[in-house]
Amino acid sequence: MSEMPNTMKIGMAAAFIGAVCAFIAMASIWTGEIDSLGLVGVDMAVAVIFFGVAGSFTSYSPVKGTTIMVLSAIATGASIIGGIYGAIPAAAAVFLAILGVVCILIANLGSTRDYVDSNRVI
Amino acid sequence: MVTKMGTVPFSLAAMIVGALTPFAFAVAIFSDGNWFFDENMLSDLGVSSDDFARNLFMATCIIGGVCTAIFGFGKLMIKHKLDAASGFFLVIAGIFLIAVGLFDKTTTVHSISAPMYFFMMLISMCISLFADSGNKRYLTMSVTVIALFMCFAAMPGFTIAGVEVISVCAICLWMFVQGLSLSFSNDYNAESDNRMVSE
Numbered sequence: 104m105s106e107m108p109n110t111m112k113i114g115m116a117a118a119f120i121g122a123v124c125a126f127i128a129m130a131s132i133w134t135g136e137i138d139s140l141g142l143v144g145v146d147m148a149v150a151v152i153f154f155g156v157a158g159s160f161t162s163y164s165p166v167k168g169t170t171i172m173v174l175s176a177i178a179t180g181a182s183i184i185g186g187i188y189g190a191i192p193a194a195a196a197v198f199l200a201i202l203g204v205v206c207i208l209i210a211n212l213g214s215t216r217d218y219v220d221s222n223r224v225i
Numbered sequence: 226m227v228t229k230m231g232t233v234p235f236s237l238a239a240m241i242v243g244a245l246t247p248f249a250f251a252v253a254i255f256s257d258g259n260w261f262f263d264e265n266m267l268s269d270l271g272v273s274s275d276d277f278a279r280n281l282f283m284a285t286c287i288i289g290g291v292c293t294a295i296f297g298f299g300k301l302m303i304k305h306k307l308d309a310a311s312g313f314f315l316v317i318a319g320i321f322l323i324a325v326g327l328f329d330k331t332t333t334v335h336s337i338s339a340p341m342y343f344f345m346m347l348i349s350m351c352i353s354l355f356a357d358s359g360n361k362r363y364l365t366m367s368v369t370v371i372a373l374f375m376c377f378a379a380m381p382g383f384t385i386a387g388v389e390v391i392s393v394c395a396i397c398l399w400m401f402v403q404g405l406s407l408s409f410s411n412d413y414n415a416e417s418d419n420r421m422v423s424e
Contacts, residue, residue, distance in 0.1 A: 141382070169358070169363055169366075172363050172366070172367050173366075173367070173370055175367065176366075176367040176368070176370035176371045176374070177370060177371075177374055179367075179371050180370070180371040180372075180374035180375045180378065181374070181378065183371075183375060184374070184375055184378040184379060184391075187379070187391060188382050207364070207367045208364075210363075211363050211364055211367075
């Protein structure tokens with residue numbers, strides 16, 4: 104099995120940072136009242152998608168290389184929408200969107216796609 | 226990757242729509258002063274009491290519609306199969322956007338044209354998604370996914386007025402990237418240029 108490209112490790116790190124940021128936003132938006140659950144759910148969705156992207160940038164990725172791009176695109180879109188909803192602070196939403204774009208660019212690299220497509224388990 | 230001169234006018238038309246439309250709408254909103262996100266439709270700017278806001282909105286819609294139609298026509302002529310189909314629906318969407326600019330929201334034509342514009346854009350974006358995927362233009366495909374996700378994810382939390390604004394922003398982003406994609410496309414067919422000249 105060939106060695107995992109370093110760019111994939113950067114992508115994994117970026118996605119993990121995004122997921123942690125979304126978790127922090129989720130914790131900060133929770134007010135203890137039932138009305139805040141909707142916004143908590145939006146943040147949770149963003150965090151879960153970013154964790155999914157991070158998991159895709161590993162050895163034995165469960166998805167195709169192009170699917171990582173789609174997942175990263177959804178994470179980016181979810182970050183922007185989270186910012187518009189007010190679930191994520193504006194600066195954090197921009198930061199998350201940038202991390203999402205970084206993930207898209209890394210997933211678009213030929214080395215990433217070749218590695219993922221040749222090593223994925225499904 | 227080399228920019229193909231034959232595609233530049235059409236690409237520029239798309240990039241003008243993508244870059245200038247949100248800017249022009251923002252100026253119109255600030256000029257109007259009584260327009261609020263998620264409460265007012267963009268079409269309310271067309272019947273604004275402020276002359277500058279009203280004229281700017283109408284002019285932007287007409288110019289944007291013409292540019293959309295030009296870009297769609299270019300895509301239709303230059304590209305093939307699904308890409309050409311996407312261009313065809315862009316031409317129709319452009320015509321509807323021109324109608325939105327010509328008739329204000331008090332008219333029946335406007336109330337038909339505005340939803341039809343978004344519907345045609347949705348069809349064009351969906352076709353473009355498959356075309357980009359099939360032609361391995363994954364970056365462009367990603368932007369289409371982001372734009373479509375933003376449009377649909379906004380629906381549960383906002384009224385139709387808010388969704389309209391978010392959709393317009395998403396469409397402008399998509400148009401800009403599509404313009405860039407057409408300009409740098411690898412599957413550009415120079416024969417179509419010659420065919421257009423000879424015709």
